[in-house]
Amino acid sequence: MKKSLKELSELVGGEISGENVFIKGVAKAEEAKEGEITFAVSGRFLKKAEQSKASAVIVSLEVKEFNKPIIRVKNPRLAFAQLLEFFTPQRFRFLGVHTTAIIGKNVKIGQRVTVGPYSVVEDGAILGDDVYLSSFTYLGRGVSVGKGSFFHPRVTVLDGTSIGERVIIHSGAVIGSDGFGFVKKEDGSYYKIPQVGRVIVEDEVEIGANVSIDRATTGETRIGKGTKIDNLVHIAHNVKVGENVVMVALVGISGSSSIGDGVILAGQAGVTEHVNIGSGAMVAAKAGVTKDIPPNLFVSGFPARNHAKQKRIKAVTYRLPEILKRIERLEKLV
Amino acid sequence: MKKSLKELSELVGGEISGENVFIKGVAKAEEAKEGEITFAVSGRFLKKAEQSKASAVIVSLEVKEFNKPIIRVKNPRLAFAQLLEFFTPQRFRFLGVHTTAIIGKNVKIGQRVTVGPYSVVEDGAILGDDVYLSSFTYLGRGVSVGKGSFFHPRVTVLDGTSIGERVIIHSGAVIGSDGFGFVKKEDGSYYKIPQVGRVIVEDEVEIGANVSIDRATTGETRIGKGTKIDNLVHIAHNVKVGENVVMVALVGISGSSSIGDGVILAGQAGVTEHVNIGSGAMVAAKAGVTKDIPPNLFVSGFPARNHAKQKRIKAVTYRLPEILKRIERLEKLV
Amino acid sequence: MKKSLKELSELVGGEISGENVFIKGVAKAEEAKEGEITFAVSGRFLKKAEQSKASAVIVSLEVKEFNKPIIRVKNPRLAFAQLLEFFTPQRFRFLGVHTTAIIGKNVKIGQRVTVGPYSVVEDGAILGDDVYLSSFTYLGRGVSVGKGSFFHPRVTVLDGTSIGERVIIHSGAVIGSDGFGFVKKEDGSYYKIPQVGRVIVEDEVEIGANVSIDRATTGETRIGKGTKIDNLVHIAHNVKVGENVVMVALVGISGSSSIGDGVILAGQAGVTEHVNIGSGAMVAAKAGVTKDIPPNLFVSGFPARNHAKQKRIKAVTYRLPEILKRIERLEKLV
Known part of the structure; x- marks a missing residue:
């Protein structure tokens, strides 16, 4: 052309x-x-x-x-x-349901749907029009995938998960694994809290390779419309992620936290449990959020604080050996 | 009900x-x-x-x-x-060995065992009673899986690994990959040290999605009874993890380290090679353990130290810009 | 013996x-x-x-x-x-192409090649002599794998990727996933930048379990000869990794950065976009590289700086509570 x-x-x-x-x-x-x-x-x-x-x-x-x-x-x-x-020539074209794909009972399949070789689609799944599932897809019971969504090879979506329209999921991603919830017993061992909630992924989300998104204990873990998640990100049970959020690789979000619309989490950042990050906030690479962050604030460090303040502190920190000498000199003088 | x-x-x-x-x-x-x-x-x-x-x-x-x-x-x-x-209604019920499962020679299969579609079980594997292997399970040669263990879809357990009873493993986890061991040669290139040991996972362990646990160079990597491992955790060769240990997402443990009973490692924490963490110790999120930690101590920061001390230091660090001004004032006065 | x-x-x-x-x-x-x-x-x-x-x-x-x-x-x-x-007895022996392997059109297969059960090899792939692909391998269109390379079960190599000779890839690794590239639109939503480049993995590279290496936006992401990559590492689009580089577990490299020959990146280190790390440099565990690093320098901390300087600063930081007392005493005296 x-x-x-x-x-x-x-x-x-x-x-x-x-x-x-x-x-x-x-x-x-x-x-x-x-x-x-x-x-x-x-x-x-x-x-x-x-x-x-x-x-x-x-x-x-x-x-x-x-x-x-x-x-x-x-x-x-x-x-x-x-x-x-x-x-760019269109890399993928409609192929239909491959003869090796195992399709359960009461599965609804829309128009022009591709299900790649060696895929397993469990009972009650619903596939919208123009859905493309590459090789080795696993869809659990009652999973729904909206129109035009595209799964690269080897995506795992577990029971009850709802995937919106035009969602892209990369290889190795696992959506709907159990939340990490246990009760400590008196003998020091842990009792597993059943994880019976589910994951909702809204329209136009993109999920990277080898990401894990846990189902809720009860209720739902939700990924808002248009959010983009890079490789090897972990999202725990009951997390609520807003719209158009960006999470760079190796970010981890702990249970029940909520991330406002348009938030950016840079690489290897982490968020503790039960905190809220306000819309438009930005979390620097490797930062660790331990309490609520107001909207539009840029935070860095661990615990994460206002980045402008952190920079001032860091600048003085770099001068500490010199500062110590100045104190020693003062002590001699006084 | x-x-x-x-x-x-x-x-x-x-x-x-x-x-x-x-x-x-x-x-x-x-x-x-x-x-x-x-x-x-x-x-x-x-x-x-x-x-x-x-x-x-x-x-x-x-x-x-x-x-x-x-x-x-x-x-x-x-x-x-x-x-x-x-x-909660029981999500899984006995299904037997699926017709598409490929079962090797001399495999022993107990009572009421499920092996899901498109699974591969290599020669000499042993499956205890009531084992449930979901779709796309891979069990290497000589792997044993104890009674009542449950694998979600797409678990990979490599040659020689021993999995205890009532163990739960989530999708995408890889148990028994090679340890990361190389010898630097004079020309700057690396010579691979064969990794011929194995992984032992004791009873009632839970292993999260997309976790990796490496086999030992020689001997064994061991995960103690009742230990719970969250998603995307890395455990290197020859690591010994005690009983009822908790590792939150994205934790990394380097080779030959040992983690005592009841230790808690919070999210994104890391442990260097050849160190021992005493029983009951707690490692804060993002902390980096670089030397032995005594039992029951709560450590944070990098390098990880007594958390109470770290907090006192951090509190003063936040006041550094003010402290610098006080020094400047003193210098003018003296 | x-x-x-x-x-x-x-x-x-x-x-x-x-x-x-x-x-x-x-x-x-x-x-x-x-x-x-x-x-x-x-x-x-x-x-x-x-x-x-x-x-x-x-x-x-x-x-x-x-x-x-x-x-x-x-x-x-x-x-x-x-x-x-x-x-060590040779763990793997030539098995040929398994009857369940699905091989596309115009695939070239060398001598003594093994393709394990339930593998999918797409059109135009090229497999050199003595290549061993374990169960559940996925090779996209036009992927080439050089002589003697060995893939453990469940490796995903996407369209157009070139893998050199004697390369070892561990289970769950994903090579050639889309780069994480988006353009922010005026309404706050993101427009996906097509990722049409590819990944080149040179000879004798080893890639760990559940690693992700993204294809380039245009051009290539390249992993140099003899480089060793541990588990759960993320390498972004258009990154150039030199020869004999070592990356320990959970390292993340952002887009378009370049890593010189012989560099060592310790566990959980991170590298921001568009920076160059000089040959022979060493990056400490958990360090965050935010700007170019000269050859042979040992850096640590975030932002990563000369490790010797960081240690001096850290030593004084630990004395901050005492230093504050000394300042208070001075203020009383003056």
């Missing part, structure tokens, strides 16, 4: 400047070859794009001068994603 | 106070509906239970006045777990 | 001292039985070996006196690994 820069600019709602070159692909600046288009948002990336082999660059509206043909748009990253999608 | 409060109190060895209402289910306070019973341990949870829609509440012996019918017991949380179990 | 100490010393290029005993196995000191050989590198381990039940010990060239027969070698740990390999 080959398209003129003009045609591409119409696809992304942008304006072109420079020669109306033909483009046959999309790539990041460092990998771009002749005939491809890349994008650049700010300073050093603009320079990198100018020096790249790309034949054209998607830039923001403010960029005036450039040594290559450009498409100017409001959000260059979004336009890049859109063109990448445009140029 | 519907039972009177009196009948339920007998099941959990408690005493009732208030109307002998009929109860048809069990739920946490926030989810409880009319006709259901909930539980409450302390102050704010008692209030929450009073305000809930529950028709009755399990409370501790000390609670005298309450605005709903109650069952008084020594351990409300335990009674809650027992009633939850009582009201 | 039984070999004289002399014969074993020739296998590892060492010299013997003491009685030429017969040896029938290899074990770590704490597990060694009579008739077995163990190894010891330094002080307390030498003592442990002397007190063990082992009949002989591999030691370094410097060891002169010892109460048991010894083999002296340059690298005792390496000799131990070599003898362990020598005494």
